[in-house]
Amino acid sequence: MTTPDNSGDVRLSGISKTYDNGFTAVQPLDLTVPQGSFFALLGASGCGKTTTLRMIAGLEEPTTGTVHLGDQEVTNLPPYKRPVNTVFQSYALFPHLDIFENVAFGLRRRGMKSVKKQVEEMLELVQLGEQARKKPHQLSGGQQQRVAVARALINHPKVLLLDEPLGALDLKLRRQMQLELKRIQTEVGITFVHVTHDQEEAMTMADTVAVMNAGRVEQLGSPTDLYENPNTTFVANFLGTSNLIEAEVDTKNGDDIVLKAGGGKLVLPKARCAAPTTAGGKVLVGIRPEKISLTHADDAGDIPEGRNRLTGRIADASFIGVSTQYVIDSPVCDELAVYVQNVERDGRLVPGADVVLHWSPAHTFGLDAAQDIDAGTEEEAAA
């Protein structure tokens, strides 16, 4: 019945969570996390990602739907009977036990007598062999985090759940721990489900990312796929930065759609448009800032044919070393972001200069104009 290669699958079918006060944290959701993958649930706070994780762990009871681990249904099993372990946000280490006993906790509960060797090996794996007899409060944040990982991993769970495990660490340590966790995951080969609000963290670590918003999965895919082909404005804005320009469908030309924006025309490959396109209908044209090239208006003639172009004026430029980030006001859209690599800097590209923005149509994506254009931006998150 159980084949060894799918015993670490996590399958959520129609799972949802509505709290007693009527708040629905998770809308009915289907999700499959394949065995051995590093899966990230990404979203702003309150999007339901932690609730989803807690339903897998058994710490929250789903209102509807089922949870399967491999072929075993675990929906009604209490946490202590599920072959999963959790790395909690802020770690939840037992303050009255030393590091050794914290790590040994799970093994002892399952009645293992000789735990010394295993615990020592696990502490070596997370490079804490020296700290075994210290209490959690004597360790730094990064060390506590590694204890939390060790305490969960030592039980060889089928799935390891990580609830914002790096949230309490400073930036440098976060980057280091991201690589560390990724290394450990590759080494032990078990399924990791990682909850985070940090899109960079999700993209660096995970094989597959599910972007969640308001209790729904907005889009699911590999980090590159999500970044290059966002399906919604939320994903486009939440993962990196996107320039979204409102445009009107003009004609369809083979595999391309020609759109009118302001006075000009933009070309969008049909395959990269996630919205219905009827002639005269509205579409949001998206383009990532680093895909755009800038040419001074005087040299506009040098731009090759077949590229999408917009005219504008530089409103602001900030030099950040590897690149320069421009903010450009264009008749079709205010505050377009453009990142230009500092390879050959054009001295004329200073605030106030008239420029032409141009990019390959292949990098353009199209979104449904019926959505909130600012969904998932930082301004919206702050509001």
Place this chain on the structure above:
Amino acid sequence: MTTLTEAEAPPPLAPTAPEQKPPRKRGRFTPYWLLLPGILWLIVFFALPMIYQASTSVQQGSLEQGYKVTWHFATYWDAFSEYWPQFLRSVFYAAGATVLCLLLGYPLAYLIAFRAGRWRNLIMVLVIAPFFTSFLIRTLAWKTILADNGPVVHVLNSLHVLDVTNWLGWTAGDRVLATPLAVVCGLTYNFLPFMILPLYTSLERIDGRLHEAAGDLYARPWTTFRKVTFPLSMPGVVSGTLLTFIPAAGDYVNSELLGSTDTRMIGNVIQTQFLRILDYPTAAALSFILMAAILAMVTIYIRRSGTEDLV
């Protein structure tokens, strides 16, 4: 009582305006000025009476001829050898009441801390409510509750519980009143809130995620309690048991009202010596022996419970 509140109230605002030029010299002594009322209170109402009692305990004489300090330490030995059964009884009764308080109070404190939800405040008020009535009145009420022809005795009798307690020597005949059981029940009742409040405080401080973490690491609810909740509540257990045991060991009201001559505790002996027999040296010596015994027991208890690194 008024003295206490007045003395402990902060003194009128000391002139410590921070902008003024020489704040350093004045500021250095501010903490001591603030401590002064408390220290005075301790000297007048704690240190002086202690010294006075200590000197009384080594005096000899009689009420008619007056007492003189003769450094007669033999009073201590005489008092102890005469009244050691009452000492022992006090310790047993207080220990019994403390254990009962812990057994009754822990589940209640746990309930208030983790399960009560919106009822939490109401239950807390109910725990404290008895304090609105006088200690004496409440203890007298137990006399009615445990009366010979009252419902409690009737029920215990028909369930044959009294047969068991009679056999254990906790009760005698068909009575509960005037037996050790009544005294211990009274002590338990009177000191229960002192157990519940510290227990609640330390249980309430436990991070709920630790319970989740224990469950996640294969601990069943009971194991979670044994391995996580209870060890983390030890500071509350220690302070609760101390707050119950210490006053219970010196109590005399419960034994006086609910007990008989066979249940006299050391508090009753001291009270009689002071107020009826007027043998002040013996009474003072007994007080000091009681204090020393409690201090010794408490010290050993705190050392052994090892709660220092739990804070």
